[in-house]
Amino acid sequence: MIVLAGAGWTAETRGDDAFRELRDDWEDLYHRCPAASPFQSYGWLDAWWHAYAEPGRLRLVLIRRDGRLVAAAPLMLSHRAGTRVLVPLGGTLADYTEVLIADDLAGPAARALADALLREPGWRAIDLPETRPGATTGTAFWDAWPGHRYRIASSVCQHLPALPWDDFVASLPGRQRRHARHALVTLNRSGLVRHEVTAGEADRAVPELLRLHALQWRGRGINPEHLTEEFAAYLGRAVTAMLAAGQAVLVEHRDGDRVKTSHLAFVGHDALDGYLYGADPALRRGMDLTVMMLADAVPRAHRLGLSAMSFLRGEEPYKDRWRPQRERNERVLLIRPGSPAGMAYALRVRAWRAAVAAAKKHAPWLRTVRDRIRA
Missing domain, CATH: 3.40.630.30 (Gcn5-related N-acetyltransferase (GNAT))
Known part of the structure; x- marks a missing residue:
């Protein structure tokens, strides 16, 4: 447990048994974070980690104010192209990726969470691949981050009015x-x-x-x-x-x-x-x-x-006939200050995204080949 600057603020990083005895605190925070999705609920995260746990990789950072949980980053350490990166729990199964920050303490809790993550050694970048428009990651937490940060276009989600x-x-x-x-x-x-x-x-x-x-x-x-x-x-x-x-x-x-x-x-x-x-x-x-x-x-x-019924990610043709609203998620990259490896990772991710966008525009037949291979 680390005592942060400011009365009553503490930070804690939990490892492999992180979710034990955390349900009530987590659900309280989830309900105070309207930007969070069900992919950040306790039931979803606990079940995912229980099934896909990789020992030694979990980095669950918790921020408390006067003992009450006010921010949480459910992350795990991953090695990508030789770079140590913090990624959200859920992998490709999560349609939305996010940190949780209580809405009534968004500014100070976001700064405390950023500070606690920077105290955690062994990583060079944070990669949140599916951030919703208006999510905490792209607002309060984005504003609190002291290093380089990047937004990259990600998946399209489609919604119908309720x-x-x-x-x-x-x-x-x-x-x-x-x-x-x-x-x-x-x-x-x-x-x-x-x-x-x-x-x-x-x-x-x-x-x-x-x-x-x-x-x-x-x-x-x-x-x-x-x-x-x-x-x-x-x-x-x-x-x-x-x-x-x-x-x-x-x-x-x-x-x-x-x-x-x-x-x-x-x-x-x-x-x-x-x-x-x-x-x-x-x-x-x-x-x-x-x-x-x-x-x-x-x-x-x-x-x-x-307000809506969501099809979540994907641009399948059967959805179009219902005239859904389309929103594009963003991939948010947060780089550890002073990390050349983190900057190099961001450069690779951005170059890969640009190549994918070019392929979709100039070689749409590649999608058909991919779908046939999957089938």
């Missing part, structure tokens, strides 16, 4: 509006029964979700990580905790005892984030699977008082 279903359908163009209404009539006549999974049912429901997800994407480029034992362990632990905390919703459509679709969404401060969907491929012959998901998620987001 509205009652009839109002949402009415906002669509004529042809799409008629299709959505017809698809919902087909669903209502199908005999499928909607079931909302409880935390006590997660042990059964999560394997079903993963089974249907694998079937739905077979031969169409599924993320290979979704087929691993580690991902199954992570998702089971995370969903159980997040359902119990009201931070997740898992909805199934059933035909008798058989689960035909399953949709997992995370409940954030401002949006319902659609994270994973699975469906029996046979349903595609008679139903619009996206309408099945949206008819529950969009009005649910409205009932929860949220």
Whole structure:
């Protein structure tokens, strides 16, 4: 424990057992940080580290004011191209990456967090690859950082407004509006029964979700990580905790005892984030699977008082017909002051991003090749 300048301020860095006995403090901070997403909730982070832990790599920096947790950086040490870099927990599974800072103490807590990180030896840069517009990392923490810092364009996320279903359908163009209404009539006549999974049912429901997800994407480029034992362990632990905390919703459509679709969404401060969907491929012959998901998620987001239902990352064509709003995440690089290795790392990252952007513009066929290789 390090006592920082200013009465009542302390900093602590925890290692491999970091999340033990931290739930209540973390959840209190999470609710005081409106810029945080469900990917910074205790249930999500604890489950991810439990499944993917790399001993000796965790660097969980905690800032307290008068004993109350007011800032946290859930990071781990990674070696990239010979450079020691602090990266967020979650890896490629996290659609948003962020540090947590209590909104009512944003300025001083951000400065205390930056100071505590600079006291931590052995790293040259902090790399947060998926920062939302307006997130703490890009505002208070960005302003507090004393070294070089860079913003780089990252993934596109797409959102729909949270509205009652009839109002949402009415906002669509004529042809799409008629299709959505017809698809919902087909669903209502199908005999499928909607079931909302409880935390006590997660042990059964999560394997079903993963089974249907694998079937739905077979031969169409599924993320290979979704087929691993580690991902199954992570998702089971995370969903159980997040359902119990009201931070997740898992909805199934059933035909008798058989689960035909399953949709997992995370409940954030401002949006319902659609994270994973699975469906029996046979349903595609008679139903619009996206309408099945949206008819529950969009009005649910409205009932929860949220502003949006999010598709999260990705520019898949099926999303375009719903006329979503598009936002681009930013990759934030924070360089340790006086570190040539950190500056060299930032230069490599920026050059790679420029090369990717050029390839998308001048050689779009490479995306098709990539998708075929994945499939």
